[in-house]
Amino acid sequence: MQLHKKALWNLQLEGNNQVKKMKIKSLFTSDYGMFWVLIALCLFFSLITFEEQQPEGVEAAERLVDKIDAFFDRPQNVIVAGKAGEEGEAFASKTHELLIDRGWKVVGLVNGGPPELGKTIRSAFEENSKVALLACEKALEKLSVLENLRNSNSRIKEMKIMSPQSFGWPNFLKSSNLLNVANQIAVIAILAIGMTMVIITAGIDLSVGSLIAFSAVLCCWIIRDLMGGMEASVWGMIIACLLTMIACGGIGAFSGSMVAFFRVPAFVASLGIMMVASGFAYMLSGGLSIYQLPDSFDWLGRGDDLFGIPNAVVLMITLYFGAQIIMSRTIVGRYIYAVGGNAEAARLSGVPVKKVLVWVYATSGALAGLGGIVMASQFKSGDPKYGLMYELYVIAAVVVGGTSLSGGKGKVFGTLIGAFIIAVIQNGMNLTGVQSYTQKVVLGAVLLFAVLLDTFKKKA
């Protein structure tokens, strides 16, 4: 009986192990296996960029006042000092406000460099017999002017100096850095939506990089020459953007027609369009950057109207949700997968294969146009040199995201993950001071790893 039980137990254990093995394996080979890679990368870069952080602004003020509350049992005279600039002023005024609330007497308030600080301290000690505390930012604490004053005057030496407590936090995980990562990848990620669809139909679109340049130049050119340049209205700019996207969509539809109707290999068709579009961009701009634009043109690329999230990132996320819905919930989406899986079987099942192909390339073109507009807005100018080699990063994002180059398989959100993997690696290496040459090597290796994973998936 005992033996029997034990055997049963072993059997169960074995079963569990097997399940575990299967799980780990399927984790990486599943559709969103790359998600875990992304998480691992984030953890890695968080660990190696962990550093002492100085709080700033209002947050610093709150931390400092907490510290003061704990140290002093009664309110006294105090000097408040912050650095010059916006953050420093926010710190000083908040500290000032909180200390007054607690009954402190603020005998000096200063924002600025060593001379201003020295002046304020001296005059405060001339007017008052005793000042108990200098509440200042960390950067001011170590100034030599402070040291000199303390050595010259014993009353000043008695004054306590306090600054906000520092704390440990990874540079990578700072919200400003994360938003920066998202903002920098936005253009590539937007293009990658169209590329994902194209690659799912077993095609490729090499023209998207040049279309960025073409679109940026065209959009800026329309605004400068047709919409009144610096004085262009908001509607003028919107119309310019729409016209640009239509033009890029048209170019995409043209390469799609070459693929669908004349059976030109997608690689060659889009290679041709890539050169043509780049040439157009140079012709239109005369090789120079177009910058005669209204100030508000940078709204899309630099604005952050929704909880401080950059507008480009909001646009990117919205597009991804839209694309996911198209791919999973509409006829067009189903047709795209069918065409990529087996074009002949799809045709014999009544799928309008040629229309689907034209639609897909047109969408890719239009999204490349939108990417170009975002980029023009980020730099507030249109330049024919934009988007150089971007097609390769876009394809890398799609492949890393798990879309199979042989068609029929892939997920839009996989591509978003792929784009973020590339962005996180780039950002992480920037933060840790890795040379840009080395970065290329690492990105190339990541791409190869992703393709290897794809072949393992096929075997599994």
Place this chain on the structure above:
Amino acid sequence: MPKLLSLRSISKRFPGVHALKSVDFEVCAGECVALLGENGAGKSTLIKVLGGAHAPDDGLIELDGEEVNFSNPNDSLSAGIAVIYQEFNLVPELSAAENIFLGIEPIDFGFVKRRQQFQKAREILTRLGAKIDPNRKCELLTIAEKQLVEIAKAMVRDARILIMDEPSAALTNKEVEQLYQLVDELKSEDIAVVYVSHRLEEVERLADRAVVMRDGERVGELQKTEIKKSKIIEMMVGRSMDAEFPANVRNPGSVRFRVKDLSRGDQVRKVSFELRGGEILALTGLVGAGRTEAVRLLFGADRFESGSIELDGVRINPRNPREAIIQGICLLTEDRKDQGLVLCLSVRDNFSLPNLEKFSRYGWLNGTKEDASYRDYEKSIRIKCSEAGQLVRHLSGGNQQKVVLAKWLERNAEVLIFDEPTRGIDVGAKYEIYEWMNRLADQGKCILMISSELPEVLGMSDRILVMREGSVVGEVENSDAVTQESLMELAIGGK
């Protein structure tokens, strides 16, 4: 007789399928064992285990009483086991001799001794009774000749066990007879032959023993004297079948579908016929007679150059399959894997593909409606799969054909064209497909069935068209007076 090779409780699992469940199998020198079973019964997996293409999860393989492990096809080949798959393993650009000696070329100082290779190849081909020039490129050989080259390849490697997967499937009758003689000769040279086949007649003729498999299990074995078609069918499907074809009484109505002088190049020449509602019309002839080419014109897969098509009095001219489908014509292609299904999509998605408009509004899919509709067919057609999201690639041939049938049933077409509807599928699924064809005819649909299997043609159709070299050469009402021989005469054109 001593056992040459024996497999003991071999098991093999694939994701979602238990392909082999503790299967025993043994072969003695100089005997021919037939391996039978429905599609998906596990025959192919068993062969692949023998050939080293799959490693078994469990069980052991003994050769001459000693345990062996095959981790790749080379291992089993060097142990004397040669497998000839349906898709041949030949390099088309190389000559017959080069293919025969591929990897074991006679070599002097790094150079191939071409002369010796040529002579040896000719010797062995002659021994096999093949009149093939060893210098001829393999892409120029006929299927039967390629098969002989494969057998020769096995012979020069001193194979003691030859495994053949449906070797007669693509051969002409004369070639099949030669193949039978060759098997007899191999046996007399003490070579064991494992013969996988769907054609039960040839099993009766060839096999010393028949092993029957079902659902990954070995269900039994028949000795030579016990091998009877009815008995085999009973074991394969697990129930006794009254007849190979379901009984039917049909009363075809008026003419609904009219095809007149349809032509395209040399392949289809002035094909005309009429099809009544509730009628099954069989279109037969030899492979290459232009049958598939003709129906592709009806379906808009190719454009016709002249002629006309009329459905219910309305002239139609489909420019592409999409238009034909909208007009109410559908085609179940002969080649399911390349033309009928998108293998990397799920069962459900394949089912929905021609019906998406029905399941959607303004281009938005209604998943619930789609799933519900699929469930109906899954039950009524009895598609065996673990879930609707399963990839259609993983289904057996019979189940794949059922998915194809389901998608067109949902489309509710008026004219259904079945191109070799039962090729490569098992007896049970075959019967069900026949039942569906009868049911559709009873609903008044027009059914056109292309088939090379004459028993099927005679068993199912009301009327028979015979094609030869692109033209219709005969049309006969199906009755007891029509025989396989008379149809074959028409198809071949002999007297």
